[in-house]
Amino acid sequence: MPERVTRRLADDLPDMLGQEYVSWAVEVDVDPVTAGRHNTRDILASTRDRMDHHNWDYAICLTDLPVRTHGRPVVAEADCDRNVAVVSLPALGGTQVYRRSKQIMLLIVDELTGHRGGGENRYGLDNTLTRILAPVERHEQDEQHEADIRYTTTPKRGRMRLLAGMVRSNEPAQLIFGLRSALAAAVATSAFGLSSSTIWQIGDQLGVLRQLLAAFVSVALLVFWLITAHGLWEKRKSGSEADREQVLLYNTSTVATLTIGVGVMYLGLFVINLAVAMFVVPEELLSSTLGHPADFTRYLTLAWGFTSMGVVAGALGSSLESDQAVRQAAYGYREEQRRTEQSEQS
Incomplete structure (x- = not known):
């Protein structure tokens, strides 16, 4: 930037x-x-x-x-x-x-x-x-x-x-392009969900509140996994108040950056899943599987469920990424260099 x-x-x-x-x-x-x-x-x-x-x-x-x-x-x-x-x-x-x-x-x-x-x-x-x-x-x-x-x-x-x-300097919207393994796992799991009628029925039974909770939990899980698995949490090096505030700023910006980035990935995957579901699954087949008429909101519910599953799987897929690759995806150049130096020193 x-x-x-x-x-x-x-x-x-x-x-x-x-x-x-x-x-x-x-x-x-x-x-x-x-x-x-x-x-x-x-x-x-x-x-x-x-x-x-x-x-x-x-x-x-x-x-x-x-x-x-x-x-x-x-x-x-x-x-x-x-x-x-x-x-x-x-x-x-x-x-x-x-x-x-x-x-x-x-x-x-x-x-x-x-x-x-x-x-x-x-x-x-x-x-x-x-x-x-x-x-x-x-x-x-x-x-x-x-x-x-x-x-x-x-x-x-x-x-x-x-x-x-x-957070703006970290460019969180670009995170999705740096986490290829996580994205691949999310897409593969979404495709599996699209092919399973049992998952259709489970998603249909979940209310809006549970769908929102599932989306929040899936995003939070991937953010937590990225931070813990790749050592993105900044630790204090001294007991000074200034150091505490600086570390708090870095950690807060990390959480905000990853949350926005994963949120963008979630929305993008949701749009793709919705388009694929409407194209691949006929309305008559969906109605017969669910046991009641299927309108556009049913497709939204299905895509929402596939996406939440996919993002959870993305947490496992992110484990295949190297620490350096995740830092490059999550941070701007200067911040990525600073954290790389800290990792090498420790």
């Missing part, structure tokens, strides 16, 4: 940055400089190295690394003396990532170049809705800090936006 956002910004920024007697050229360098970094100080140092290597005037690193300081999510930091800055995309939230990235980038360029005309809200980053949900605040650092300027959100409301941004 950082690469896609950055390349789109690179096309638009020169015109937006246009100033009298100044011609801007924006270059993009895609490199995992933040994969092994854990704070903005290291990222700024790496960004400075990249800037010197490319002979740039300024350098801004966009990363999907979630950064917090003093309990506050960090949106961006700028070292004006070294002409480098870092923007943390998760702190911008899970929606309108490009618009907010553009706004914070324009603010950071103004910080680096010394142009601060028009006030802190000149690009609309801190609008009325943002101030209600998670206001962005500007802080000037003292001499003991690495960065000169820091933009943060509030501790509580900003944490929810940060969590949404972390």
